[in-house]
Amino acid sequence: MPTDQVQLYDTTLRDGSQMEGISLSVEDKIRITKKLDELGFEWIEGGFPGSNPKDAEYFRRLREVKLRHAKVSAFGGTRKPNTTCEADANIQSMVAADTPGVTLVGKASLYQVTDILETTPEENLAMIADTVRYFKQLGKTVFFDAEHFFDGFYGDPDYSLQCLVTAARAGADALVLCDTNGGMTTRSMLRALEAVQQRVKDVRLGIHLHNDAGLAVANSLHAVEAGVWQVQGCVNGYGERCGNADILTIAANLKLKYGIDVLEDEQLARLTEVANYVAELANMALNPQTPYVGAAAFAHKAGYHVAGIIKDEKAYQHVDPALVGNRSRVLVSELSGQRNLVMKLKEAGLDFLSQDEIKRLLELVKEREAQGYQYEGAEASFEMLVRRSLPGYRPPFELEDFVIVERRRVRKGDGGNEMLAEAMVKLTINGETIHTAHEGNGPVNALDGAVRKALNPLFPQLEQVKLVDYKVRILDSQSATGARVRVLIESTDGTRHWTTVGSSTDIIEASWLALADALEYALTTEG
């Protein structure tokens, strides 16, 4: 059973979606809710029903969803000044959300009350008391998010503490101390926390931190050490400005470094999966450097590090990556020596090359990297490079020629646009030439369609192969549209995932090279 010492409270769906570039659909939000429930979080803040119709729709749809562990809370402010909870549309939208809990954000800073909210200190206290009491009478769990608590405490400590006392007396189940602007040092945070603990007893405390000084994870852990119960954060540290505290990093640290069982072992082993799943739905590339769950979190590049982990994996790893569902990787690059290459070949089951062949391969890798290739993230292209360098390798198909024609013009009459993209390809397969053509909704799509049209009759297994990601990177931005580009394509056949790379000044050629590697890899390696 997970501990009651610390409770994880996720606000990815509310505070996390305040991040630049994140826009979750209702369906995305439902899927993320289910995933976080599976992971084992106790509370999920689902949204801010008063702020937008999408969140209201989410709460309607949520009623048909059966969750195993988690309870969902609706977020919103205390009632507006000089009105009642019954007459406040925002409060009523939270009632309509029909959740077991609500999270009420109220100002806990004198400056914010007088200068930003523009009401009196007394009215703000009444707003807190009324709203907490209103939702407690409805039988809900009420979390009071004390907005701007820490900055407020260093402006007028007594007023900020009074806000907390008011919420506690009105029946709040926990008082959540927010570093809304994210700038607290550890020392300042702990000093204010101590003052709270002296003034408010018998109510549980929570912490909600932002990362503007790069300290959100660290300060959350310090707060737990100091006795705080609820820790709020977002998956992958999403959130406005520099983000909220990364709840996955906190969970892993609490479990593996502090021995606090906030998740069970099997749940922790899904951490990397959850990070990637949420990143995928949020349409944000997961930062490879993310602690525990990033693609580079256990990746080794320096030659002498690789030499070490050949002897013992833990030589350069702080925890076993399997505990969080991640894995270690060895990177191939000019900084690395033959040892990395040897490890890499072993991973690909190609560890039978002679010393001379390995030496030539290392030269080839360096030469390709100088042309803009990068094999660190494109293991399948690396494997194809090796296979093609082996004596006796016969490619399953060869390109002779492709032509792309693309046109965009203004339609006569309505002023709309007409687009056309066509590709013609000529391939050789087993000595036979196949010449075909295909239309697409863009040049790479047309090319992909034409190549598959040529290959599919002979290689029906390619129908299972789908491209799942396509990235373009400009390598030499000073050259603007004439710059060299690197294209990365991620493919899957339903069970395996692989990434291939192509580089050229021409985005279509670079795409072709990555696409050809992806298809050739599917045809020459076993599933």
Place this chain on the structure above:
Amino acid sequence: MPTDQVQLYDTTLRDGSQMEGISLSVEDKIRITKKLDELGFEWIEGGFPGSNPKDAEYFRRLREVKLRHAKVSAFGGTRKPNTTCEADANIQSMVAADTPGVTLVGKASLYQVTDILETTPEENLAMIADTVRYFKQLGKTVFFDAEHFFDGFYGDPDYSLQCLVTAARAGADALVLCDTNGGMTTRSMLRALEAVQQRVKDVRLGIHLHNDAGLAVANSLHAVEAGVWQVQGCVNGYGERCGNADILTIAANLKLKYGIDVLEDEQLARLTEVANYVAELANMALNPQTPYVGAAAFAHKAGYHVAGIIKDEKAYQHVDPALVGNRSRVLVSELSGQRNLVMKLKEAGLDFLSQDEIKRLLELVKEREAQGYQYEGAEASFEMLVRRSLPGYRPPFELEDFVIVERRRVRKGDGGNEMLAEAMVKLTINGETIHTAHEGNGPVNALDGAVRKALNPLFPQLEQVKLVDYKVRILDSQSATGARVRVLIESTDGTRHWTTVGSSTDIIEASWLALADALEYALTTEG
């Protein structure tokens, strides 16, 4: 004058370049060295001359570079077991680097010595002593990087401390405690540090932390509070796995939160510039969430946050962004209300729209966002959207038609490839039709060339306009090559920078839309 209480030591060029995806040329390294010197760091670790010829070349070229503040150190290991410094090629490459300082990495962990280095504890101590003494006799400043010190301390504390004492007795100028695997909690780090301070007196201490538990910045600050003198880190937190401690975040925190003048005010005001400069040369997009320097570090999206900062900028900002050379921004998105739009219009000098016009504009933004546009990072396209919606707007040019032809084929004879990309465009400028064509090294480059060929005679100011970055994002990766793509183009005329966006299933059309916005923006707004 900067303080002597804390010294900033940068290892971006050595440990930072161990990061996946980073590959710096000698020229890049020289440029970064000069930039970090301007910023005011005291020591710059230039490279590992024994590990690769590029770093050796860097140190040769560095002799012709005049630095104002910074001193450069060469990094390398203590001598190999059972040899002499004179006979050790790696040591001699550090001598050849001819720098005022060297940073010697030596094992400070019994497990690492016996199991990974595979030598005796006594020989490891001799290696440390010999190498430190050797470089001190050459008159160099010697920093001893105690690799794996913290993990070693928790395995066999006495041996780890003995390594430090040995380096100190041999004359090391500072003992740098390394959390090589990056997993230390604050409490464990501080406990080990205290043991060091009791055992080793009269030698300065340094700290070198990795971010595997998300605590590198926080623990570096704790180490400074505990009396450590030298703080090592990397720009933007680059480095192997989860990266090194972010030296820019540390510098800003020390200066603004701890009142320690590690940089002068004018130097601190260049922090954002330096972060972006290094990211550009490292060819890594700077994480917008990076504390202090990221593009989103002071960006406001939530409607009620924006309402707050309209009243007072500091309502949702922990420091004034100008102190670190950054600026605040308001984001336009579906989560935000009219207030964000109004702020945005004010930023662009377009704050004369009526309530009805603003309402229609908000609808238009939401519609475009549903099509894959995103104006949060593309202020110039947003401005063009507004200008085009104004009555009486006349575009400086209009596209009627373009055709792209592109061919790739295997050359007869040598088996190499032939590439051809051509664009034909038809534009209307002041009622006159211009029809022209251009070749390029790729389709977008050909299109750019043809459009400029048509526009340049009439608008010679476009010759100053250059594209400096080009990004492609797949919006719906399940659709593979048929997916909708978003293209972001960053342009400059030498003084201003602006970003435009285009979205389509066709990468060339999306590029065209972003390119057209970029050129139209240059022609319709003042420099």
